[in-house]
Amino acid sequence: MSAEATNPADPAPATPGAHRRKSRARLDLRRLGRAALLGPAARDRLPDAIGHVVEAHRAHHPDADLEPLRRAYLLAESSHRGQMRKSGEPYITHPLAVTLILAELGAETTTLTASLLHDTVEDTDVTLEQVREEFGEEVRYLVDGVTKLEKVDYGAAAEPETFRKMLVAAGNDVRVMSIKLADRLHNMRTLGVMRREKQERIARVTRDVLIPLAERLGVQALKTELEDLVFAVLHPEEYEHTRELIAENAAHGDDPLAETADQVRTVLREAGIPAEVLIRPRHFVSVHRVSRKRGRLRGADFGRLLVLVNEDADCYAVLGELHTCMTPVVSEFKDFIAVPKFNLYQSLHTAVTREDGEVAEVLIRTHQMHKVAEAGVIALGNPYAPASDDPADGERADPTRPGWLSRLLQWQQAAPDTDTFWSSLREDLAQDREITVFRPDGGALGLPEGASCVDAAYAQYGEDAHACIGARVNGRLATLSTVLKDGDTVQLLMGQDPASEPSREWLEHARTPAARIAIQRWLAAHPVSAETFGGASAPGARDSLDDAGAHAPGLGTAARRPALPARPTTDTPGVRDANAVVDLPGATVRLAGCCTPVPPDEVTGFAVRGGVVTVHRVECAGVERMKSAGREEVGVRWGDTTECRVTLVAESFGRPHLLADLTEAIALEGVAIVSATVEPPSQQRVRHTYTLQLPDASHLPSLMKAMRNVPGVYDVSRAQHPATTVH
Known part of the structure; x- marks a missing residue:
């Protein structure tokens, strides 16, 4: 994967600790080169070249079986023998360095075995079948997952299609991505020998794809170093300025965080809370971001305090002591223990103000939380071990299958071409935060921050979401454009019309590739419909009702229905009807249009001019x-x-054919339409007002139920205000 790479003049490390790590990496690389040149060790003896890998591995897994590592190294060394990197070192130094990165993060033996072999199938005569025979199916799967597709077969599409292949493989085993991230980190460390144009291209892909993947998998140790390496390549001037800021701060000698750390240790010791208090320097990109946010930096801005404790409860005990004995900055408090981030991260964040006015940020977490914060999914060991003690169970626990990966795997299948996949992948990974919304049945959907009901519909139903007509968010009716918040409960209202069409306007509210690709595919497949009618609620489309002469802008096209029998209306707002008998001889009776009473409603009447009595339902506002x-x-x-x-009055969401479907439902109930009005749509909602002639007042409940059953209609009620009719 990196036959062209060599050692550059490494970017200056952000911290003394980082400097020591980078110096150690260079020493290890030279030692790897010397050991590899000596060839394999004697049979059944661990080769010297993997001694430091074994040491790091045993620190996390003291009882690990080292035999697979020995055999994997021997196969990799013999296969890559004679291949050299541009730096002059044997090629085997690359898989060894990648494996060391993973071993230091706590990866289990299977991952390390695959890491040693990860370039053999791509760059040597070793076959996947050979890997399977010697190391088993899991190792074969991991090696295949990170093996690049050939440019000779895919041309310019080779890189994006390789990432697609890797992500699909990661859907079954996320350890594929762990190996890829470590591979890219070592390649970025050894990028300097390449021409500037290629350095920048690799750095941009790392920035747009690999760093977001590291963030989503919670592997902060890899993410932060990748960020600094990309920063040095793509923004050399800003990188140099940041390096000077860090150097100037270090030259001052006095570190305010050291003094604050001593104060915190004293507070916790007196409270009897066992804790380790460390100073955690910021890496380059973090310093750069803080400097842009705050302007001139002070000493405490160059790092944060890290407090490590044994139990979850101790985290809150530490927080209580700090907020009691020091001056907290309440606005800086965040609880990622009670509500972990989507990438497994857990920690308490707070800040305290020093006497000199400087603010010291504090992270509080358990040792296990810290391990996961640094190594993410790698720290979980083998997440695919059997979920039960019974090996015949076959169930496998997978705590690393996050919602964003499931979404990605779904929409990538629908991406019509490589360019769409590549641009959509970068767009998807650019979403920094994820929210969780809940369904009424108790299920949950993971969505990016800023997602709307449109995104929720396609996340839940796929392309069947074309039939979505609205939503209820936290029990209240909402338009599909409504932006969702973390913790919302979303009920999606689906129509029954198989010919339902998405609206082009939905693209304005879609934030996920799954939604955008599905809508765009439909629009591309229906260019005439999309251009003429604009989907479910595009302006300018019309739906006609022949009998009452009502027109409904914004409802799309409707098939013409046979004219329904209509009855003439009177010239007054009320309706003349002999059903009501009043206690005023000779009076003309009119049923009030504001509440349209019908038997068996409880009613009252009022004498008005011209010898007329208007009849109202007793609960009508007009009575008062x-x-x-x-x-x-x-x-x-x-x-x-x-x-x-x-x-x-029928309240509905706009969709094609809605008016025609409503009038047909009314006609099937044997009811005549006297008049009808459809108001212009507002936020995808439409209000229909019908004056209807019923052959029997007792039929009213079944009529209202039939109207409510029309897809898109979410409420039908009796009119409570004067209605304007269209004759």
């Missing part, structure tokens, strides 16, 4: 207004006839 105006109240009862008129 009539009484306040001094209108004479008249007794009303229902007569023997059952035919009546009623005004209903």
